[in-house]
Amino acid sequence: MSVLVYIESEQGKLKKSALEVASYGKAIANQLGINVTAITFNMSDASELGTYGVDKIMNVNNIKEFNAKIYANYIQQVAESENSNLVILSSSANSKYLAPLLAINLNAGYVSNVVALPNDLTPFTVKCTAFTNKAFSFTEINASKKILSLSNNSFGLVQSTGNATFENFTPETVTSNVKIESVDKASDQVSIADADVVVSGGRGLKGPENWGMIEELAAVLGAATACSKPVSDLGWRPHSEHVGQTGKPVASNLYIAIGISGAIQHLAGINSSKVKVVINSDPEAPFFKAADYGIVGDAFDVVPTLIQKLKTFKAQNA
Numbered sequence: 001m002s003v004l005v006y007i008e009s010e011q012g013k014l015k016k017s018a019l020e021v022a023s024y025g026k027a028i029a030n031q032l033g034i035n036v037t038a039i040t041f042n043m044s045d046a047s048e049l050g051t052y053g054v055d056k057i058m059n060v061n062n063i064k065e066f067n068a069k070i071y072a073n074y075i076q077q078v079a080e081s082e083n084s085n086l087v088i089l090s091s092s093a094n095s096k097y098l099a100p101l102l103a104i105n106l107n108a109g110y111v112s113n114v115v116a117l118p119n120d121l122t123p124f125t126v127k128c129t130a131f132t133n134k135a136f137s138f139t140e141i142n143a144s145k146k147i148l149s150l151s152n153n154s155f156g157l158v159q160s161t162g163n164a165t166f167e168n169f170t171p172e173t174v175t176s177n178v179k180i181e182s183v184d185k186a187s188d189q190v191s192i193a194d195a196d197v198v199v200s201g202g203r204g205l206k207g208p209e210n211w212g213m214i215e216e217l218a219a220v221l222g223a224a225t226a227c228s229k230p231v232s233d234l235g236w237r238p239h240s241e242h243v244g245q246t247g248k249p250v251a252s253n254l255y256i257a258i259g260i261s262g263a264i265q266h267l268a269g270i271n272s273s274k275v276k277v278v279i280n281s282d283p284e285a286p287f288f289k290a291a292d293y294g295i296v297g298d299a300f301d302v303v304p305t306l307i308q309k310l311k312t313f314k315a316q317n318a
């Protein structure tokens, strides 16, 4: 018997959220006194998982592109072969897509947006965010099989000592009625989902020609760039950068919002970020109420100054 963690990767590299899922899986496995098995797709080396508490890696190679129905079926097969009654996934778009399908396959209880270890194992009760991170709920799962999806950046990375065994698992192949014709991948240097720092711009930046300073600030901080919905709707930035209720969720350690008013739909997507810095010329902008640090000022003065100061600081501390 083991806890099964679904490990996401991109071009052979493990995602940070996947290492967090492994860390969380290990902590629950310790509570239950059992091992952790990871399912990976198309990995040749996933040994890093051993240092996050995984005991055994089962790698599936016979599907190249993500397909929720097929992935859910293969995860089910591994869960059954490992006798896993508890499966843990991240809160990525792909995981949110496949988790309900997996719940049907396994006849399991599924809880999303989990932010902490179970309060109780019997009955199994977990803390989750509700109402776009404005409240918490404590959800009890009574089904014997359970699936949890962990909110990004809620548990953190916890290293432990250990080595994971690696084996290729050949599932019974299944077909899907969803045909993937092409895949367009965002070419962000740092992906928003995995970024520790996100620099985000809004309509206050007036036009796409002014994004140079956003990119420069992001480059100095090693950050991902993001934007508000109108900015991507206007075509100033790609839709892959749109964050908020209808865009990507952000759970970074630092979120810098520049020229963004702080509408409720924007805040819904960035509430889980740990520290929020707001730069806005209007002292009454609603975003200041949600900010940890606020700078009232013109972005065209503040941002270049900030870049200069950060560059000087980096040079002095190199």
Ligand SMILES: Cc1cc2nc3c(=O)[nH]c(=O)nc-3n(C[C@H](O)[C@H](O)[C@H](O)COP(=O)(O)OP(=O)(O)OC[C@H]3O[C@@H](n4cnc5c(N)ncnc54)[C@H](O)[C@@H]3O)c2cc1C
Residues within 6 Å of the ligand: 201, 202, 203, 204, 205, 227, 228, 229, 230, 231, 242, 243, 244, 245, 246, 247, 258, 259, 260, 261, 262, 263, 264, 265, 266, 269, 279, 280, 281, 282, 285, 297, 298, 299, 300
């Ligand atoms: C169903 C629905 C879903 C939505 N989903 C999303 C979503 O997912 N994400 C999202 O972002 N929005 C979403 N919206 C839109 C949302 O309601 C707001 O309209 C949007 O977030 C506003 O974007 P903004 O802050 O960039 O622009 P604005 O509201 O125009 O704000 C611009 C801000 O820039 C400031 N500013 C102006 N000039 C400067 C300057 N020189 N220096 C510094 N600051 C300056 C202004 O004071 C202002 O606060 C949604 C709306 C609906 C109805």
